[in-house]
């Protein structure tokens with residue numbers, strides 16, 4: 256009798272275990288079946304967006320290539336968006352923002368007599384703390400995203416070609432202009448040595 260009772264018990268427990276196992280396998284299958292679905296959707300959405308948003312598609316073009324066909328005159332027109340806060344001439348005054356003469360190649364947050372935010376004073380990126388075409392490009396696309404806490408209240412230039420034009424204009428603000436990164440630099444962000452080796456006299460003037 257005792258062993259019969261025991262068998263009933265054991266059977267019940269076994270059944271419970273089996274059901275639990277079955278449910279967990281089913282749940283797992285449902286779960287894993289969902290996982291591949293998600294990326295599938297995301298890719299589709301991303302492709303759609305890339306197709307629609309012109310600016311996003313443009314960002315794939317390396318900066319060197321964009322700069323090679325950038326236009327100083329168009330850049331000067333873009334720079335009108337800055338003149339409320341910046342002067343561009345040699346020895347020009349600091350306004351809401353610092354004077355931008357010789358900004359390319361200048362140490363970040365180094366202009367005399369301007370009191371920078373802590374965000375800008377403490378900013379050091381992968382290339383160090385010098386303004387290059389690459390980090391100027393990133394900064395001007397979205398100042399607050401590139402440098403959270405910056406005091407520069409400017410929304411940014413979303414279009415990569417417009418930024419390239421502006422950079423071409425900034426290049427001219429110097430008695431010794433910094434050459435553009437090479438157009439065949441696929442990454443568009445070659446280190447200083449590579450840029451210096453291939454540096455031809457700036458063609459866009």
Ligand code: HEC
Pocket residue numbers: 333334336337338339340341351352353355358362363364365366370371372373374375386391395404405406407408409421
């Ligand atoms: C509303 C005012 C305003 C506008 C518009 C503006 N800036 Fe600025 N900019 C600032 C301020 C303020 C700073 C200093 C930011 C800080 O200290 O965080 C600054 C800093 C900078 C710096 C860093 C300078 C340095 O010495 O390190 C660059 C480069 C720059 N601005 C470029 C531009 C360009 C190019 C435009 C136009 C496309 C522009 N800014 C538009 C206010 C402005």
